[in-house]
Each structure stands twice: as structure tokens, then as C-alpha cells.
Amino acid sequence: MIDVIIVEDQTLYRDEIKRLINSADDLKCTGAFSNCQEALDFLNDGNIPDIILLDIKLPGLSGLEGISRFLEVDENLVILMLTIHDDSEKIYSALTRGAHGYILKNTEGKRIIESVIEASKGGLPFSPSVALKVQQFFIGSKEDEKYNLSSREMEILQLLSNGLKKKAIAGRLFISIETVATHIKNIYKKLHVHGAAAATAKAIREGLVK
Amino acid sequence: MIDVIIVEDQTLYRDEIKRLINSADDLKCTGAFSNCQEALDFLNDGNIPDIILLDIKLPGLSGLEGISRFLEVDENLVILMLTIHDDSEKIYSALTRGAHGYILKNTEGKRIIESVIEASKGGLPFSPSVALKVQQFFIGSKEDEKYNLSSREMEILQLLSNGLKKKAIAGRLFISIETVATHIKNIYKKLHVHGAAAATAKAIREGLVK
DNA sequence: CCTTAATTCCCCTCTTTGGGGGATGGTTTG
DNA sequence: CAAACCATCCCCCAAAGAGGGGAATTAAGG
Numbered sequence: 001m002i003d004v005i006i007v008e009d010q011t012l013y014r015d016e017i018k019r020l021i022n023s024a025d026d027l028k029c030t031g032a033f034s035n036c037q038e039a040l041d042f043l044n045d046g047n048i049p050d051i052i053l054l055d056i057k058l059p060g061l062s063g064l065e066g067i068s069r070f071l072e073v074d075e076n077l078v079i080l081m082l083t084i085h086d087d088s089e090k091i092y093s094a095l096t097r098g099a100h101g102y103i104l105k106n107t108e109g110k111r112i113i114e115s116v117i118e119a120s121k122g123g124l125p126f127s128p129s130v131a132l133k134v135q136q137f138f139i140g141s142k143e144d145e146k147y148n149l150s151s152r153e154m155e156i157l158q159l160l161s162n163g164l165k166k167k168a169i170a171g172r173l174f175i176s177i178e179t180v181a182t183h184i185k186n187i188y189k190k191l192h193v194h195g196a197a198a199a200t201a202k203a204i205r206e207g208l209v210k
Numbered sequence: 211m212i213d214v215i216i217v218e219d220q221t222l223y224r225d226e227i228k229r230l231i232n233s234a235d236d237l238k239c240t241g242a243f244s245n246c247q248e249a250l251d252f253l254n255d256g257n258i259p260d261i262i263l264l265d266i267k268l269p270g271l272s273g274l275e276g277i278s279r280f281l282e283v284d285e286n287l288v289i290l291m292l293t294i295h296d297d298s299e300k301i302y303s304a305l306t307r308g309a310h311g312y313i314l315k316n317t318e319g320k321r322i323i324e325s326v327i328e329a330s331k332g333g334l335p336f337s338p339s340v341a342l343k344v345q346q347f348f349i350g351s352k353e354d355e356k357y358n359l360s361s362r363e364m365e366i367l368q369l370l371s372n373g374l375k376k377k378a379i380a381g382r383l384f385i386s387i388e389t390v391a392t393h394i395k396n397i398y399k400k401l402h403v404h405g406a407a408a409a410t411a412k413a414i415r416e417g418l419v420k
Numbered sequence: 421c422c423t424t425a426a427t428t429c430c431c432c433t434c435t436t437t438g439g440g441g442g443a444t445g446g447t448t449t450g
Numbered sequence: 451c452a453a454a455c456c457a458t459c460c461c462c463c464a465a466a467g468a469g470g471g472g473a474a475t476t477a478a479g480g
Contacts, residue, residue, distance in 0.1 A: 163411050
């Protein structure tokens with residue numbers, strides 16, 4: 001049984017997809033949300049599905065940004081885009097952020113179910129018109145993730161990753177604890193994390209600090 | 211100018227050493243404590259000296275345990291043991307924990323000052339009777355740091371190192387947040403850290419988690 | 421010159437954490 | 451069998467954290 005959650009702002013279509021998912025033998029819809037934040041809260045409470053069906057045009061966080069956030073919660077999540085946008089930029093952004101497939105809303109129900117199963121098995125399902133555009137990307141890609149931290153932020157991230165608390169960092173750098181708090185807030189925003197442990201993990205694993 | 215702090219429980223001898231340190235041109239005593247905990251608090255408030263003069267027989271945390279704790283605060287600290295104990299076990303323990311020298315209390319003042327300076331420059335000063343015993347250690351050493359975490363604790367440490375908070379961990383493992391809190395408390399004790407960030411850093415850097 | 425980015429500091433509030441107890445079963449092991 | 455360890459859950463409470471706001475200064479760049 002594959003647990004599926006849906007993030008789609010249009011109520012009618014969301015309910016339709018929910019019914020479709022639950023109508024399949026191997027699929028179960030364990031959550032349906034109208035925006036990414038609600039879905040993120042759901043995940044952060046420990047509810048981890050097998051796959052996320054994700055729209056792009058959403059109130060608040062866009063689906064593209066959502067991909068990054070969801071994968072930060074659990075890097076093993078499978079995210080399948082389900083949207084009407086078939087322009088190259090969005091497809092490119094979704095895939096480089098880690099989506100496991102990209103199907104359009106005009107896809108027939110049977111094929112949507114197949115795609116969900118395919119994606120959850122490690123496949124990479126695309127709608128035909130999307131597949132064409134995907135091929136072009138296989139001629140030159142690359143990225144540079146740096147998060148754009150300032151030098152002071154890097155310095156504080158280093159100390160934070162040594163396990164120092166705000167007070168100790170402030171003492172070490174001869175600045176106010178308020179300033180440290182501000183820097184840390186900005187660091188969390190840039191790294192898209194919520195907490196010193198998460199920032200530390202990301203910083204060390206990605207070599208941002210020694 | 212080399213900043214020195216002293217951890218020594220005997221008031222008279224502590225004051226004597228303090229005077230001795232301050233009498234030297236290049237040395238300044240920026241703190242003198244009767245036990246390790248007070249010194250640790252001092253360090254954790256951001257006051258990092260260049261060198262720590264440390265006794266072994268102390269109320270509360272022993273000087274040997276203190277070495278580990280001090281180096282956890284700052285791995286670059288230089289710790290020079292100043293004690294009456296010259297038995298091989300204590301010497302061995304001090305050095306394997308990371309002390310940068312081991313001198314006895316019967317050492318004359320001039321030699322103590324020289325040892326402090328020597329240690330702060332990267333040397334490894336020993337009293338003669340200690341030096342003899344040190345040589346024996348150069349025939350076979352090694353250690354296994356495992357912290358002796360239970361499997362459940364390892365599991366929780368892994369999640370903690372992914373940046374999950376207690377609530378999320380509890381949800382993921384289907385146990386109470388209170389239980390998670392207890393495990394985390396025990397993990398911190400075993401790793402000798404105080405906080406999720408510090409535990410995460412230690413766990414990742416030492417390969418306890420993936 | 422104006423705008424932006426960086427650094428610094430302060431206020432507020434709510435949630436989370438850390439550390440201290442203690443308690444109950446279950447398992448292992450000497 | 452007693453002792454030790456483990457995993458589970460509970461209470462309390464002070465401290466710290468996270469996230470929101472605003473604001474001043476300085477440096478850098480278009």
C-alpha cells in the first residue's frame with residue numbers, strides 16, 4: 001500500500017484526485033492540502049507518506065519551492081508534480097530541485113495512477129509533451145548551491161556547528177546576543193532549516209563548515 | 211601575552227600558582243577555580259584562555275574527566291596537568307584524553323612557568339619522573355570511542371542529526387515525546403554534550419550516523 | 421545620489437529544550 | 451535471584467530557542 005498526500009489549491013480538483021487515488025487498489029490518500037505549509041506541518045508532525053502529488057501554482061509557497069522544503073524534511077520522499085504548467089523553466093526547476101516526475105492535469109486518471117506507482121517504484125514518469133522538453137536538458141546542466149551566506153553568517157554557522165549556544169557565540173565574537181540571534185535567523189532562512197541541529201547537519205554534510 | 215586559568219581545589223596552592231603566573235612577564239591569570247564545573251561555566255560564557263592548569267584530585271568532576279569536557283568546549287585549548295599524582299594510569303589517561311603536558315606539584319616555580327610557555331607553544335612538558343613513564347606508552351596504544359549508545363539511542367540520534375525535533379521524532383517512532391526526551395537526555399550524557407546542535411556535530415563528524 | 425547588503429542592536433511572544441526528579445515493566449546476565 | 455540495563459512514560463521548571471517585528475550604521479555598487 002502506497003501512502004499518497006495531495007497538495008492542490010483547487011478544492012474540486014483536489015477532491016477528484018483524492019477519490020481517484022483511493023479508488024486504486026494499491027494507493028491510499030492519507031492527506032490532502034490546499035497549500036504547502038499545511039503539508040509541511042503535517043510532515044513535521046511525523047506523518048511521512050510515500051509520495052506527494054504536488055501542484056505548482058499555489059497560495060503562499062509555490063510548488064517548486066515546496067519541493068525543496070519537502071525534501072528537507074525527508075530526502076527519501078518521492079514528489080510527483082501534477083500541474084497545468086508545461087513550460088521548460090518550471091519543468092527544469094522542478095527536476096533540479098528533486099521532483100520524481102512531472103505529469104500534466106489533462107492526463108487521464110488511469111495514467112495518473114500508473115504514474116504514481118511508477119514514481120514510487122523509482123521511475124520518472126512524464127507526460128508526453130513534458131518528456132520532449134526533458135530531453136533537451138540532457139545537453140548541459142549544472143548548479144551551484146551556496147546559499148549565499150555572508151562571511152559573518154559563515155563564521156557564526158561554524159561556531160553553531162561546533163555546538164556553541166547563542167550566548168557563547170556572542171561572548172566569543174564580542175557582539176550582543178541579539179545580533180547573534182538575528183544572524184542565526186537569517187542563516188536558518190537561507191538554509192531553509194528550522195533549528196540549530198538541522199543547520200549543523202546541513203552545514204557539516206555539505207561541507208559549509210569544517 | 212598568554213591567558214592562563216587555574217583549576218585547583220586547595221585555596222593556598224591555587225593562590226600561590228596564581229601569583230606565580232602573574233609574576234611572569236608573558237603570562238596572565240584570567241581565572242582561578244576550585245572545581246571543573248565553575249571553569250566549564252566560565253568557558254561556556256565565551257571566556258577562552260590559551261592554557262588551563264589543571265589538578266586531578268578535585269571535588270565533583272575529576273581533572274581527568276575535566277580534560278575531555280574542556281576540549282569539547284574548544285578543541286584547541288591547551289591543557290597542562292599540575293598534580294601530585296605520578297602513577298602511570300593517571301598519566302596515561304590524561305594524555306590519551308588530550309592533555310598537553312604533565313608536571314608535578316613539587317616542580318619549582320621557574321620550571322612551571324617554562325612548562326606553561328612550552329605547552330602554549332605546542333610543546334609537551336613533563337616532569338622528569340613523568341617523562342620516564344611516558345616513554346613506555348610509545349609501545350602500543352589505541353582506543354575505541356563508542357560512547358556505548360543503545361540501539362534505540364542510536365536510532366534517535368540519527369533522527370536528531372537529521373534536524374528533527376523531539377515532537378517529530380516521537381511521531382516518527384510512535385512513542386511519547388517524554389520518552390524521546392529521556393533518550394535524548396541520556397544521549398547527551400553519553401556524548402558529553404549539551405544540546406542538539408552539539409550532538410549532531412559530534413555524531414556526524416565521528417561517523418556515528420550517516 | 422540612491423539603493424542594496426551587511427552588521428549591529430532591541431522589542432515582543434510562544435514554543436521548545438535541557439536537566440532534575442521519579443516510576444514501571446522487561447530482559448539480560450553474572 | 452539480584453543487579454544492571456533498557457525502553458517506556460510522567461511531572462516540573464528555568465532557560466533557551468525560534469520567529470516576528472523594527473531600526474541604525476556603514477560600505478558597496480549601479
